[in-house]
Amino acid sequence: MSRNDYxxxxxxxxxxxxxxxxxxxxxxxxxxLIAIILFIIFxxxxxxxxxxxxxxxxxxxxDIPEVEEIQVERSTPIATVEVPEEKNVDYxxxxxxxxxxxxxxxxxxxxxxxxxxxxxxNVNNLTDxxxxxxxxxxxxxxxxxxxxxxxxxxxxxxxxRYALSESEIVNINRIxxxxxxxxxxxxxxxxxxxxxxxxxxxILYHYGDEYNSKKLEGIVISLxxxxxxxxxxxxxxxxxxxxxxxxxxxxxxxQNGFKSFYYCLEVVEVKLGDTVAKxxxxxxxxxxxxxxxxxxxxxxxxxxSNTIDxxxxx
Numbered sequence: 198m199s200r201n202d203y204x205x206x207x208x209x210x211x212x213x214x215x216x217x218x219x220x221x222x223x224x225x226x227x228x229x230l231i232a233i234i235l236f237i238i239f240x241x242x243x244x245x246x247x248x249x250x251x252x253x254x255x256x257x258x259x260d261i262p263e264v265e266e267i268q269v270e271r272s273t274p275i276a277t278v279e280v281p282e283e284k285n286v287d288y289x290x291x292x293x294x295x296x297x298x299x300x301x302x303x304x305x306x307x308x309x310x311x312x313x314x315x316x317x318x319n320v321n322n323l324t325d326x327x328x329x330x331x332x333x334x335x336x337x338x339x340x341x342x343x344x345x346x347x348x349x350x351x352x353x354x355x356x357x358r359y360a361l362s363e364s365e366i367v368n369i370n371r372i373x374x375x376x377x378x379x380x381x382x383x384x385x386x387x388x389x390x391x392x393x394x395x396x397x398x399x400i401l402y403h404y405g406d407e408y409n410s411k412k413l414e415g416i417v418i419s420l421x422x423x424x425x426x427x428x429x430x431x432x433x434x435x436x437x438x439x440x441x442x443x444x445x446x447x448x449x450x451x452q453n454g455f456k457s458f459y460y461c462l463e464v465v466e467v468k469l470g471d472t473v474a475k476x477x478x479x480x481x482x483x484x485x486x487x488x489x490x491x492x493x494x495x496x497x498x499x500x501x502s503n504t505i506d507x508x509x510x511x
Contacts, residue, residue, distance in 0.1 A: 285374075285379050286380065286381055288369055288370045290371065291338045291369055292320075292337050292382075293338075294334070294336075295310070295334045295335075295336050296333060297330055303323075303326055306328075313340050317336065319342045320335055320341075320342070320343055320382075337382060341383050342382075342383055343381070344359075344381055344383050346375045346381060347377060348377045352366050352372075352375060355381075355383070357504070358404070358405075358505060359509060360500035360505050361383060365384060366383065370382060391430055391431075392429050393430070393476055395418070395426050395457075395496050396418060396482070396494055398418040399419045400417065400418055400419075401419045401493060402489070403506075404504075404508065413495075414497055415458065415495055415497030415498065415504070415507060416507050417493050418493060418496060419493050421492060422483050423463070423481050424481060425478045425480075426459055426462065427475075427479065428449055428457070428473040428474065428475060428476065428477045428479050429449075429498075430451045430452075430455075430457070431451065431473070431474050431475050432451040432452070432472075433471070433472050434447060434467050434471045435448050435456070437467070437468065442488055444460065444488070445460075445461075445463065445465055446460045446462060447465060447467065449473060449479075454501055455499065456500075457496070457498050458496065458499070459479065459494060459495075459496060460486070460496075460497075461482060461483075461486045461488065461494055462482060463481050463483015465480045466478055467479045467480070482494050
């Protein structure tokens with residue numbers, strides 16, 4: 198073999214080895230690239246990213262609006278439990294319970310218990326006076342009425358207003374003091390069946406109201422000019438004349454030391470010393486005084502030196 202032929206074989210062998218080396222290198226590089234690509238595709242981070250991207254894509258595709266938090270306002274406040282105040286009045290010693298039986302009527306119950314019907318009606322708030330078998334009635338031992346204490350009231354002022362003794366109010370109701378809102382029982386000192394109204398009309402001012410910076414000791418009844426005024430009970434005309442503020446007036450003295458006063462009169466039908474009966478016409482309302490701004494009767498009631506609220510029998 199010639200040297201040239203040997204060189205040619207050597208050259209061919211080298212070329213063949215170089216070609217195989219290139220193929221193997223390329224294959225290794227390709228394997229490495231495939232491995233890197235697979236790692237990138239299947240790595241956990243990319244899964245989350247892909248999932249997140251997919252969720253975002255779905256959210257965008259569905260166009261789902263975000264839910265806003267809604268503030269709900271209460272239309273009514275939460276109910277609170279009111280703890281009742283301790284009862285300040287105890288008139289249980291003069292009250293007892295009565296169960297309505299078959300055949301009972303208001304008048305028969307009043308008669309059997311020595312009471313007036315109006316006492317039972319007032320104490321039990323019987324607006325229509327109807328009774329049913331089984332009803333429970335509260336009956337006092339004496340005639341009287343329930344009174345709700347107002348701001349500014351005192352035992353002394355209430356006693357004076359209703360011609361009662363302070364000790365009677367305290368003992369009957371078992372109280373040492375009173376406060377606004379208390380409901381106390383007051384014994385009647387006037388026999389309402391023996392009295393009538395002096396005239397029917399609207400009450401403009403009540404007992405104790407202030408008018409022209411003065412506290413009224415009676416009531417003011419609005420009436421048309423010429424309206425008649427009646428004696429509220431049997432009695433004797435003990436005074437009559439003209440008052441500087443209230444015009445013509447009449448005073449009638451009744452039994453048990455009670456007196457009734459009628460002011461702002463026009464025509465007086467009786468004279469001093471006359472005896473009158475309940476319901477007798479004694480005068481008319483007119484213009485002898487317009488102290489209250491219009492035609493009106495100013496009516497007062499007294500027991501001894503105390504003025505009394507006339508509305509207790511109106």
